[in-house]
Amino acid sequence: MENNDLKYLKKHYGEKFAHLCRELFPTILEQEGLLSKIISDHFAPTRSLYEDILPIKNDFVEYIYDQAKLEAQPVTEVNLSxxxxxxxxxxxxxxxxxxxxxxxxxxxxxxxxxxxxxxxxxxxxxxxxxxxxxxxxxxxxxxxxxxxxxxxxxxxxxxxxxxxxxxxxxxxxxxxxxxxxxxxxxxxxxxxxxxxxxxxxxxxxxxGLNLVNEDMGGLYLDDYAMGDDGKFYRYNVEIEGVNYCENNYVLDFGRVVKLDNARYVLAENYVIDKQRKKIFRYPNDIDSFTKSIGEIKDITFKTDNEGNRVVVCTPKEGKVVEITLNNKNAIIGYKNPNVTEIKDDFLSDNRALKSLSLPNVVNIGDFFLYSNKGLTDLSLPNVIKIGDSFISSNNDIMSLNLPKLVSAGREFLSHNLSLEELNLQNLKIAGLNFLLCNRCISNATLPKLKSVGMNFLGMNLNLTSLSLPNLESAGEGFLQNNQILGKVYLPELKSVKACFLAYNKSMTSLQLPKLEEAGDFFLQLNSILKDVSLPKLKKAGDFFLHSNQNLTKLDLPNLVSLGMPSLDRSKLGCDTIYTQKNKQEREIEF
Amino acid sequence: MKKLKIRAINKYKSYVLECENKIYYFTLEFYDMPEPKIGDILLFDEEYLNTSSPDFVQSLYFEPLDEKKAKEIRKFDIAGLQTKDKNYLLRRIYG
Structure with missing residues (x-):
């Protein structure tokens, strides 16, 4: 007949775990009730415990035997103050x-x-x-x-x-x-x-003290946190000191909170209240995600083709909204055909979302899906304006459809590594660190782009030609690490900040017919640049054309102000420098 | 030295710190300097995190340290705080 302890462990922790305990703790099992007490005193029920302790089996064995020794010690009731x-x-x-x-x-x-x-x-x-x-x-x-x-x-x-x-x-x-x-x-x-x-x-x-040693008693388990009842809880996600655990448990700075299974569903740090038909961020907050759903008339549940649980929210106005959860209750899908405006911090802690459908959203605030690592393609067909830090932790988005986007804030997809083609037909303004980390974009179509911030495509290594017919201003570090860009078309460019196209090794000639102002390190270390035409340039900063060894023609008829050091003639190959408004040949005063 | 990011602070100055994907809870006090904020980075000796040590303490106290005086104190007691605006060299104090 199976031992009662093993029956208990099988019921609450799974059959594999029970078998493992039979193998590891035969002597403890001789004392009926002891092993099940030790395990249940120290671990909240989870079917994952078997897999999770396998890598640390020896530590786990030692830990359980230590607890068995403690259980064996007589408890003396203390009556003195x-x-x-x-x-x-x-x-x-x-x-x-x-x-x-x-x-x-x-x-x-x-x-x-x-x-x-x-x-x-x-x-x-x-x-x-x-x-x-x-x-x-x-x-x-x-x-x-x-x-x-x-x-x-x-x-x-x-x-x-x-x-x-x-x-x-x-x-x-x-x-x-x-x-x-x-x-x-x-x-x-x-x-x-x-x-x-x-x-x-x-x-x-x-x-009336609640003395808990927050040391995990010598046992270190990934994805587990200790509650104030001394038990390890397996958590799905931890956000700002709060652990959202299996079976509707929340460890709120260690305090164990149990949400009624009959009434609530915990989805990451969101609580779905089936009774009141409400969704709120734990403990009781409204945020941009919950606001995007709107007032709910009904909440039901279904299962999708992959076996994921789908929360179906019927709003009081508009079409059905669906939230898809995986087996760890992480939000992996969101479909909302109604929302047009999304405020700041929309699912900013979410990592797992891989499917997003917001067909009518027009404006998006800051930190939208800031921590997300799950999306690989993104389509927001009506969005016009996006705030700062848009999906900026994501490395893997390979396909982007934002046909109406006009303005993107700072850090737009700044950690993306996978996008190869960039097509933003209506984009006019791009903030600081726009696609900063992406190295592999080889084709960029940005016909209406007027202004870019610092580090625009700053790590890009793959563009060989670039046409930005409407670009008027560029921040510091414009394509500064790209060495293979051979042709650029920037007919409207008026001002650039420091390190413009620095380190380029592929451009032989550059015409910027409307450029009036250039920051420091302009075109520095451009090793094969021969011919530069800047007919309207009035002011340039320090290290202008620094270390350009192969210039043969330099056209600066309107230059009146130059930083330090001034052009080092010994480092230039050119004989002719046009510097005056009347275009007479004249040497610059160095 | 270990770098720990401040993830949360409650009203009793209980800090939730993250270091190398592990979470630690400490009560921290900072004397004669502004209170750190969520997102700031604390740096201190890794022995402070040794929860199995009999000398482990959950409450730590710090004050600013003049860099010129750094050589006079134990290396173990030197700590740091990186905030958005400023970096602080700190000294651990006791009691």
């Missing part, structure tokens, strides 16, 4: 400090150069504070201890016992030597039972 126990240990435990004055009253027991930073004030905002003094504290003099050790008679003659405030409390015992000794804030190993057995339990009972 902390004050009584401390008195037995030779201390006077003073009442909890409730005011700054009460804390300061203990300052005199510390040598002036060894004072606790507690005495600087403000500790009561973070901690509950007690002081304890040895009964003979006045006889224990600092000058008699010339070789300080943390646990010696002086170091432990005046201590402060402090617990952090909040849902869980951690302990620190401060030392009378303070920083003079090593680890003074861990006096007695931060274990009250090292002062006198039972003291921890007495403090916890008397003062």
């Amino acid at each position: 902390p004050e009584e126990l401390m008195e037995k240990a030779g201390y006077i435990l003073y009442p909890e400090c409730k005011t700054e004055d009460e804390i300061q009253s203990f300052r005199k027991y510390w040598a002036s150069e060894e004072e606790l930073c507690t005495f600087r004030g403000g500790r009561l905002e973070l901690c509950r504070v007690w002081f304890a003094l040895k009964k003979n504290v006045d006889e224990i003099k600092r000058e008699n201890f010339t070789n300080p050790k943390r646990q010696d008679e002086y170091g432990t003659s005046a201590i402060s016992i402090q617990f952090t405030k909040g849902n869980t409390n951690t302990l620190s015992i401060k030392n009378r030597y303070n920083h003079t000794v090593y680890a003074p804030d861990a006096t007695f190993g931060n274990n009250l039972d090292n002062i006198i057995p039972g003291l921890t339990q007495s403090f916890v009972k008397t003062y």
Whole structure:
């Protein structure tokens, strides 16, 4: 007959896990109820536990056997108060400090150069504070201890016992030597039972403390977090200190919150309330994602062809909205035919979304799908304006359909590595770091582009020709790492910032008929550039045409202002430099 | 030195720190300087993260350190804070 412990483990953690436990813990299984108690005390039910502990099987075995030893120790009920126990240990435990004055009253027991930073004030905002003094504290003099050790008679003659405030409390015992000794804030190993057995339990009972060691007890499990009940919970996603776990558990800064399975579905950090027909971001927030869905009339569920759960939201107005979840309740698909405007931070923490349908959205705010890594193609057929950091963590989008896009903010797809063709027929403005990391775009069609920010296509290595017939201004670093661009057509370009086309090794001639102003390092290190025509250039910055070794013709009839160093004639091949408005040949004053 | 990104801060100055995909919880106090914000980076000795050490402490206190005085203190007690506007050299203090 199967052992009851194994039956329990099979039911809550899966058959494979139960079999593994039979193999690993035969002696523990001899004590009925022990193994199931240990596992259920330390691990919230999950069918993934078997796979997750396999890589650390030896640590897991050691951990379980340690827990079995602890279970075997007799528990002594402590009936004495902390004050009584401390008195037995030779201390006077003073009442909890409730005011700054009460804390300061203990300052005199510390040598002036060894004072606790507690005495600087403000500790009561973070901690509950007690002081304890040895009964003979006045006889224990600092000058008699010339070789300080943390646990010696002086170091432990005046201590402060402090617990952090909040849902869980951690302990620190401060030392009378303070920083003079090593680890003074861990006096007695931060274990009250090292002062006198039972003291921890007495403090916890008397003062209502929730002492949890946030150390995972020596067991490190990826994708698990420890709750304030001491259990490991497998989480699907962690966002800003909150772990969203399997089975509708949330660890809110460690505090275990269980959402009623009958009423709620947890989808990443969103809660779907089946009863009230609402979706909100945990704990109770409205954001751009929940707003995009609108007021909901009904919520139902279905399964798609791949076995994924789909949340079907029927809004009060408009067509059905669908949210697809994978088996970890991550949002992997979103279909919303109604929304036209999306505000900032739309699913900005989501990583897994791989399918997006927003056919009518026109305006998108900042940080749209900022963390996303799942999308490989993107089509937003009606979007006109996009804010900053648009899907900027994604590496893999290979196909982009934004036919009406006019304005893109900073960091637009800035980490994209996969796009090879860029076709944005209506784009006029591109912000800083536009497709910065992409190296492989070989074909760019941007016929209406007027203005680009810093680092436009800054890492691109693949463009051999570029036509931007309407571009008027370019920020710093325009295509600065591209070395193979042989032809550029920029007939309307009026101003460029620093490092314009720096390091190019493929252009032999460049005409910028309307350029009036050039920043520093303009065309620096262009190794084969021979012929440059800048008929309207008036002002250029430092290191203009620096290290251009092969120039034979340089046309600057309107140049009046040049930075430093000025053109180094010894580094130029050209004999002729046109510099005056009347186009007479004249040497520049160097 | 380990770099830890501040992911969250609660009202009791309990910080959630992320380092190499692991999450750590510390109570932190910063004296005589502005409070760090979410997104700032803390740097300190990796031994502070050794939760299995008997000397492990969950509450850490820091104050600004004059670079000229850095040689006078234990390397273990030197820390740093990188914010958007400024970098701070810090000294761990105790008590």
